[in-house]
Amino acid sequence: MKLAHWMYAGPAHIGTLRVASSFKNVHAIMHAPLGDDYFNVMRSMLERERDFTAATASIVDRHVLARGSQERVVENIIRKDKEERPDLIILTPTCTSSILQEDLQNFVDRASTISDSNIIFADVDHYQVNEIQAADRTLEQVVRYYLDRCNRYETLDQFVTDVPSVNIIGIFTLGFHNQHDCRELRRLFRDLDIEINQIIPEGGSVEELKNLPKAWFNLIPYREVGLMTAIYLNKEFGMPCISTTPMGAVDMSECIRQIQQTVDTLAPSFSNKRVDYEPFIDVQTRFVSQAAWFSRSIDCQNLTGKETVVFGDATHAASITKILAREMGIRVSCAGTYCKHDAEWFKEQIKGFSDEILITDDHAKVGDMIARVEPSAIFGTQMERHIGKRLDIPCGVISAPVHIQNFPLGYRPFLGYEGTNQIADLVYNSFALGMEDHLLDLFGGHDTKEIMDKSLSTDIDLIWNPESRLELSKIPRFVREKVERNTEKFARKNGIQIITVEVMYAAKEALSTQLRQ
Amino acid sequence: MSVKIDETLTVECETGNYHTFCPISCVSWLYQKIEDSFFLVVGTKTCGYFLQNALGVMIFAEPRYAMAELEEGDISAQLNDYEGLKRLCIRIRKDRDPSVIIWIGTCTTEIIKMDLEGMAPKLEWEIGIPILVARANGLDYAFTQGEDTVLAAMAHRCPEPEFSVRERKETIQKLFAFPSIKKGELVEYANHPSLVLFGSLPSNVASQLNLELKRQSIKVSGWLPAQRYTDLPSLGDGVYVCGVNPFLSRTATTLIRREKCELIGAPFPIGPDGTRAWIEKICPVFDVEPQGLEEREERVWESLKDYLDLVRGKSVFFMGDNLLEVSLARFLIRCGMIVHEIGIPYMDKRYQAAELSLLRDTCRRMCVPIPRIVEKPDNSNQIRRVRELQPDLAITGMAHANPLEARGISTKWSVEFTFAQIHGFVNARDVLELITRPLRRQKNLEDLGRTTLVKKSNKF
Numbered sequence: 006m007k008l009a010h011w012m013y014a015g016p017a018h019i020g021t022l023r024v025a026s027s028f029k030n031v032h033a034i035m036h037a038p039l040g041d042d043y044f045n046v047m048r049s050m051l052e053r054e055r056d057f058t059a060a061t062a063s064i065v066d067r068h069v070l071a072r073g074s075q076e077r078v079v080e081n082i083i084r085k086d087k088e089e090r091p092d093l094i095i096l097t098p099t100c101t102s103s104i105l106q107e108d109l110q111n112f113v114d115r116a117s118t119i120s121d122s123n124i125i126f127a128d129v130d131h132y133q134v135n136e137i138q139a140a141d142r143t144l145e146q147v148v149r150y151y152l153d154r155c156n157r158y159e160t161l162d163q164f165v166t167d168v169p170s171v172n173i174i175g176i177f178t179l180g181f182h183n184q185h186d187c188r189e190l191r192r193l194f195r196d197l198d199i200e201i202n203q204i205i206p207e208g209g210s211v212e213e214l215k216n217l218p219k220a221w222f223n224l225i226p227y228r229e230v231g232l233m234t235a236i237y238l239n240k241e242f243g244m245p246c247i248s249t250t251p252m253g254a255v256d257m258s259e260c261i262r263q264i265q266q267t268v269d270t271l272a273p274s275f276s277n278k279r280v281d282y283e284p285f286i287d288v289q290t291r292f293v294s295q296a297a298w299f300s301r302s303i304d305c306q307n308l309t310g311k312e313t314v315v316f317g318d319a320t321h322a323a324s325i326t327k328i329l330a331r332e333m334g335i336r337v338s339c340a341g342t343y344c345k346h347d348a349e350w351f352k353e354q355i356k357g358f359s360d361e362i363l364i365t366d367d368h369a370k371v372g373d374m375i376a377r378v379e380p381s382a383i384f385g386t387q388m389e390r391h392i393g394k395r396l397d398i399p400c401g402v403i404s405a406p407v408h409i410q411n412f413p414l415g416y417r418p419f420l421g422y423e424g425t426n427q428i429a430d431l432v433y434n435s436f437a438l439g440m441e442d443h444l445l446d447l448f449g450g451h452d453t454k455e456i457m458d459k460s461l462s463t464d465i466d467l468i469w470n471p472e473s474r475l476e477l478s479k480i481p482r483f484v485r486e487k488v489e490r491n492t493e494k495f496a497r498k499n500g501i502q503i504i505t506v507e508v509m510y511a512a513k514e515a516l517s518t519q520l521r522q
Numbered sequence: 523m524s525v526k527i528d529e530t531l532t533v534e535c536e537t538g539n540y541h542t543f544c545p546i547s548c549v550s551w552l553y554q555k556i557e558d559s560f561f562l563v564v565g566t567k568t569c570g571y572f573l574q575n576a577l578g579v580m581i582f583a584e585p586r587y588a589m590a591e592l593e594e595g596d597i598s599a600q601l602n603d604y605e606g607l608k609r610l611c612i613r614i615r616k617d618r619d620p621s622v623i624i625w626i627g628t629c630t631t632e633i634i635k636m637d638l639e640g641m642a643p644k645l646e647w648e649i650g651i652p653i654l655v656a657r658a659n660g661l662d663y664a665f666t667q668g669e670d671t672v673l674a675a676m677a678h679r680c681p682e683p684e685f686s687v688r689e690r691k692e693t694i695q696k697l698f699a700f701p702s703i704k705k706g707e708l709v710e711y712a713n714h715p716s717l718v719l720f721g722s723l724p725s726n727v728a729s730q731l732n733l734e735l736k737r738q739s740i741k742v743s744g745w746l747p748a749q750r751y752t753d754l755p756s757l758g759d760g761v762y763v764c765g766v767n768p769f770l771s772r773t774a775t776t777l778i779r780r781e782k783c784e785l786i787g788a789p790f791p792i793g794p795d796g797t798r799a800w801i802e803k804i805c806p807v808f809d810v811e812p813q814g815l816e817e818r819e820e821r822v823w824e825s826l827k828d829y830l831d832l833v834r835g836k837s838v839f840f841m842g843d844n845l846l847e848v849s850l851a852r853f854l855i856r857c858g859m860i861v862h863e864i865g866i867p868y869m870d871k872r873y874q875a876a877e878l879s880l881l882r883d884t885c886r887r888m889c890v891p892i893p894r895i896v897e898k899p900d901n902s903n904q905i906r907r908v909r910e911l912q913p914d915l916a917i918t919g920m921a922h923a924n925p926l927e928a929r930g931i932s933t934k935w936s937v938e939f940t941f942a943q944i945h946g947f948v949n950a951r952d953v954l955e956l957i958t959r960p961l962r963r964q965k966n967l968e969d970l971g972r973t974t975l976v977k978k979s980n981k982f
Contacts, residue, residue: 006596006606008613009570009589016567038629038660040544043572045921055928055976057905058921064538066661070633081539088902100566104597104633131566132594 011368011388013343013406017129018099019044020139022060024147024230025095025127027177027206031147032091032122033060034081036074036102036109048178051409061085065101078112079119086120093147093211094124100131123211125150137229137318138346140177144206145233151214152241163218163242169268169280170200172220172238175231176207181321181405182419183207186226189421193251197264197282205234218242222267224260226250226420228320228347245270251420252324253332253428254296258286289422296425299433300332308436312338314375316363316385317404319344321419323354325384325403328428330358335432338378339363341371368392379487382435387411397482401435467493469504476506491516531882531892533869538898541921542843542867543576543937544569545658545668546626550577551941552672553586555722558750560620561587562610564638565628586618592630599634604641611649620651622751624672627657652679652751664867666769666844666940669722673746673773677781680746680757683716711736714808716743718755718783720773721766723945725749730946731766731791738801738810746773757781764788764804766945769845771873787873789880792846793853794822794950799880822947826857829954832961834858836914839907842866842899843919843936848874850917850939852881853953855888862911865899915960930974932960 018035022044025033035041045058063074063081082094096113113126128146129139155161171194176187187204194201202220203209223238225231225248235246245267251260265282272278290297299305313335315326319342326340341363342351348364355362363374372392375383383393383400387408393400402411403419418424469477480488488509495512496504546569549561563569570589577585590610595601611623627638642653654675658668719731719742732742744755746763757763763777764786777783788803789796798819805812823830838854840847842865851861871878885892896904901922908916908931916926916933923933938956943949 006593006601006603006610007591008610009591010585011574012567012570015571018568019571038544039538039664040542040546040572040660041568042541042921043544043575045541046919047575049921049924053924055925057925061539061902065629066538070661100568101629101633104630131568132597135567 013366013368013386013388015136015406016100017131017134017136017139018097018127020134020136020141020230021095021097021127021129021143023136023178023180024140024143024206025097026058026060027208028093028147029208029210030089030091031059031093031095031211032085032089033095033097034078034085035060035062035097035099036065036078036107037062037097037099038065038101041099041101051179051407051412053412059089059091060097065105070105074107074112078109079116082112082116082124083120086116086122091122094120094122095143095147096124096126098127098129098131103131123150137344140230141233144174144177144230145237147211148205148214148217148234149237151211152217155215161215161218165221165271166200166202166219168200169198169272170202170220171264172202172217172223173204174223174225174234175227175229176204177230178207179405180227180230181318181407181411182413182417185413185416185418186420186424188416189418189423190224190226190251192423193261193421196285197261198280199264199268218244220244221271222247222264224248224264226320227318228323228350229318229344250320250324252321252424253328254290254294254422254425255331256324256327257294257422257425258290261286294422294425296332296429299429300334304433305333308433309334310336311382311436312336312378312380314338314378314380314383314385314389315340315359315403316342316371316383316389318342319347319351319354321404323351324419325428326355326358328425329384329432333429333432336360338380339374341365341374382432384432384435399435401431403431466502467496467504468502473504473506473509476509488513531878531895533871533895533897535897536900536903538900540842540865540867540899540901540904541919543665543919544572544660545663545665545671546573546628547576547665548658548668548672549573549587549624549626552624552669552722552747555724555749556622556747556751558621558752559586559624560614560618560622561624561626562590562607562614563587563626563628564590564592564607564631564636565626566592566630569628569630586620588614597630597634603636604645607641608645608648611645611651611653615649615651622652622654624654624656624675626668626672627655627659629659629661632657632659632661654679664843664845666767666846667772667868669767670770670772673720673722673770674776676747676751676754677720677757677773677776680754680781682758683756683761711741712739712808712810714740714810715760715762716756717741717762717764717804717808718744718746718757719764719766720746720777721770722747723766724943727943727945727949730948734791734797734801734946735804737814738805738812740804740808740810757783760784762786762807764800765873766791766800767846768849768874768877771870774873787876789852789877790849791945792849793856793953794819794826794947795856795884796849796853796877796880797945797947797950799876803876818947822950826951826954829951829958830857832958833954835860836961837862837911838957839904839911839913839916840864840866841901841904841916841918841922841936842896844940846936846939846944847917848877848881848895850944850953851893852877852884853950854957855881855890855893856884857954858888860890861893862913863904863907864893864895865904866895866897869895869897915957928975932964934960 022033025031042062048054048058063078110126113124117124127143129142173190176183222245223235225235238244239246247263249260251257261282265280268280315322315337322342326337329335330337337359339361340355340359343366345364352362368388375392383389383398384403386404386406390400390402417427492509492512495515496508501508546563553561625638638655642655646653656671656675658671728745735742748754759782761783763783765774768790774785778785786804786807789799791797791800798815802812837860839862847864847866851864855861916931917936918933920935923935926933942952944953
C-alpha cells in the first residue's frame with residue numbers, strides 16, 4: 006500500500022483500449038464496474054474525437070460478484086457483434102477482473118463459436134504491467150493472432166514489395182503528438198522514395214495485418230510501443246527493424262543512414278538499386294530544418310551552459326536530452342524517466358549527456374530534484390509544468406501524460422525535420438520566458454515581491470546588512486534564491502555573521518573558483 | 523411520507539450499460555466543502571487514474587485527498603492491511619492534521635473484502651483522529667451517490683441534541699423570560715423543533731437557502747455536511763430533516779432509521795417552481811403559513827424571460843448519469859420544453875415521491891405527456907433513440923458529447939449540473955444559462971452551415 010496523488014502511466018487496461026480503439030472496426034469490451042469506462046471520456050475530450058469510442062463495459066456489479074459473470078460477458082460480446090459487426094472484439098480485463106479471477110478466456114472461446122467477429126482476450130495483468138507495457142503487449146498480441154491464423158491456413162503471402170517499403174509501428178490514439186509525427190514520417194518516406202506498407206495501429210485494419218510481412222523493414226518511432234511487435238516480426242519473418250527515434254537533427258541522420266543500410270542490404274535480392282541518402286540528409290539538415298542553423302545563431306549562444314532538467318517517457322526524455330546537450334550546448338543537470346522497465350536502455354542512451362539520472366515514477370521525487378537543481382528551464386510532462394509553476398521555473402512539455410492543450414489542432418510534430426524546428430521553438434520559448442523575467446528584474450521592473458526566506462537561511466542568525474539586502478534585491482529573481490543560499494553557505498563556512506556586499510562577492514568568487522576546479 | 527404515485531408514471535429499466543462517473547469522484551467536491559477533512563481512497567491505479575483525469579487541475583493544488591494504492595501484496599493478503607493503513611494515516615496526520623479522515627472503499631476493497639469498517643474504530647482509537655468509512659464503489663453506486671454514502675456515514679457521527687424536544691421548548695420559554703438575551707434573534711424565528719438540511723452545497727448556496735427559510739421565519743439549525751467536520755449538526759429524536767438533492771436516499775434512510783429524525787418529503791429546490799414547492803412542504807410541518815412565495819416565484823420567472831423565449835418548444839433528451847435528472851426535467855418542462863426521455867441511474871420512488879408528483883403536476887399543467895423515465899439506461903439503445911428523435915438538446919456525459927455534436931445534435935455535459943450552483947430562486951438563471959449555452963452557440967454558428975461533421979459512412 007502506498008500513498009499516491011498522481012501517476013505518470015495509467016493502469017494496464019488503458020493501454021489495451023488505446024490500441025483497440027486505434028484500429029479501424031475493432032471493439033473493446035471491458036470487464037469492469039460502472040465508471041471504469043473513463044477511457045471514452047479521455048478519448049472524446051482530449052482527442053476531440055468525432056466518433057463514438059469503440060469501447061464498452063460489460064458491467065461488473067453486485068450480482069456479478071455474487072454469481073459470477075456467467076452469461077453476461079458472452080451476451081455482451083454477441084450483442085456487440087450483431088450491432089457493430091466489428092472485425093475484432095478484444096475482451097479487456099481490468100483491476101477488478103484481475104482479482105475476480107473468472108475464466109474470461111473461456112467466455113471468449115464460447116463467444117467465438119457463435120459470433121462472426123474474431124475475439125481475443127487481452128493478455129494483460131493489472132498488477133504486472135502499466136499502460137505503456139500493456140499497449141505494447143496488446144499490439145503484439147493482435148498482430149500475432151492474425152499472422153498465426155494466416156500461417157495456419159497457409160494463406161500468408163510472404164512476397165515482399167518490389168520497391169522498398171516500410172511498416173510504421175506504434176502510432177496510436179492518445180499518444181503524444183502522434184498524429185503529427187505520423188504525417189511527418191509519411192512525408193519523410195515519400196521524400197526517400199520508400200513506400201509505406203502499413204501504419205499500425207492508428208487507422209489500420211486488422212484484416213490487412215496479414216500483409217505486414219510484405220514490407221522490407223519496420224520503423225519503430227517510439228520505444229514504448231511497437232518494439233514487441235517488431236521483435237516478433239523479426240523472429241518470424243526475419244524483418245529488420247529500425248528503432249532509432251528520428252527526433253533531433255543528429256538522430257534523424259542516424260535513422261536515415263540505418264534505413265539506407267537496410268535498403269541496400271536487401272536491394273540486391275529485390276531490385277538491384279542502391280540508394281544514397283547523404284545528399285538528402287545534407288540538404289534537409291542545413292536548409293529544411295532550421296535547427297542546425299539555430300544552434301549556431303546568436304540566440305542559441307545565449308543558452309550555452311544554462312541548466313535544465315528533463316523528465317518524461319524513455320523515448321522523449323532521451324531524445325530531448327541528447328538534443329539539448331549535443332545540438333544546443335545546453336547543460337542537462339538531470340535527465341529522468343518514469344519508464345522504470347526500460348531504465349537500462351535509457352541510461353545507456355543519455356550516457357555523457359546528463360550530469361545525473363533519475364529513474365522514478367514518484368512525482369514527489371521529481372519535484373524534490375527540480376527544487377534542488379533549480380534549473381533555468383524544465384522539459385517534462387504536465388506534472389513538471391505544475392512543479393515549475395510552483396517554483397517559478399518555465400517548463401516545456403515534451404512527453405505524456407498531457408492535457409488537452411497538448412493535443413494541438415495545428416501541425417506540431419516532434420519527429421522528422423519539421424520536428425526539429427518545433428523542438429527548437431519549444432526550447433527557445435521556454436528559456437526566452439526566463440530571459441524576459443531576467444530583464445524585468447535588471448531594470449527594476451514591476452517586481453515587488455519580498456525576498457522569501459527559504460529554509461536554509463533561517464536556522465542560524467545570519468544578518469544581511471541593508472546594503473547587501475539591497476544588492477540581493479537587484480539580482481534577477483530566478484537566481485536570487487540561489488545566490489542568497491550560496492552566500493549564506495559561504496558565510497557560515499567562514500564564520501561570518503554579518504553579510505555585507507563584500508561577503509556576497511567573496512562568496513561568488515569562491516564559488517566560481519570552485520566551479521573552475 | 524406518501525409513496526403513492528400516479529399510474530401514468532412508470533419507470534422502465536434497461537440493461538445498465540451506461541456511462542457515468544465513478545462515485546469516488548465525490549471526494550472532489552466534498553473535500554472542498556468540508557474544510558478540515560482528508561479523503562483517502564483505498565483502491566487501485568484505475569481509481570487513481572480516474573481521479574487524476576477527472577479532477578484535472580485540482581490534482582496539482584495539493585488537495586486534501588490521496589490514494590492508498592493497493593499493490594499485488596495487498597490483494598493477495600501478504601501484507602497487513604491494518605498496518606498499511608495505519609502507516610498512511612499517521613503520515614496524513616503529520617502532513618495535514620485533519621479533523622477527520624474519510625476512507626473511501628472501492629470495488630477492490632469490496633471484492634477482497636477488506637474490513638474497513640472493522641479497522642476504522644481501532645485505528646481511530648490508536649491515532650486519535652475520527653475515521654469514517656464510505657463504500658463509494660462502482661459495483662453498487664453511480665456518480666453522485668458517492669456523496670450519499672459519505673453523508674450516510676457522517677450522519678452516525680452527528681452529536682445528539684443536548685435536550686429532548688420537550689425540554690428544549692421549556693428552555694426556550696425560560697429564555698424569553700430572560701431579559702439579557704438578544705430579543706431580536708428570538709422573535710425572528712417561529713418557535714419550532716430544529717430543522718437540519720442535508721446535502722453538500724457551496725456555502726453561499728447554503729446560506730441562500732437558509733435565508734429563504736428565514737423569510738418564512740424558519741430557522742435552519744444545521745447542515746449535513748457543515749463547512750467543518752467539527753461543526754456537524756445535532757441529530758436525534760424530534761429533529762426534522764429535509765434533503766436538498768435527489769441522490770441522497772441512503773442518507774435519508776439513515777437519518778430516519780438510525781438517528782430517529784423526521785424526514786420532510788419535498789421536491790428539491792431546483793428551479794423557482796422546485797424551490798417554492800420545497801419551502802411550501804417545509805412550512806406546514808412547523809405550522810407556518812408561507813408568505814409571499816407566489817410573488818417571489820413569479821418575479822424569478824419574469825427575470826428569466828429572455829432565456830425562456832430561447833428554450834420554449836425545444837426538446838431535451840436526458841441520457842442520465844447523476845440523478846438530478848427528474849428535478850431538472852421537471853423544471854425544464856415548466857420552462858416550456860419538451861422532454862423525450864429521463865434517463866436516470868437509480869430511482870428511489872420513496873425518496874423522490876414528492877418530486878415525481880410535482881413532475882406529474884407540471885406535465886398536466888403544461889399539457890404535455892409524462893416523459894418516459896428509464897432507470898439503468900443502455901447507452902447504445904439511447905443513442906438509437908436520440909437518432910430517431912433528433913432532440914434539440916441531449917444532456918449527456920462527456921463520452922458522448924463530441925460524437926453527438928459531430929452528428930448535429932446539440933449537447934450539454936451533465937456533469938456541469940453537479941458542479942454549477944443550481945439550487946434556490948437565485949440560481950434558476952444559472953441552470954438556464956447552462957441549458958441555453960449550446961442553443962445560443964448553435965444560433966451563432968447557424969449561418970455557417972455544416973452541422974454534420976462526420977463522413978456519411980460513419981455509424982451514427
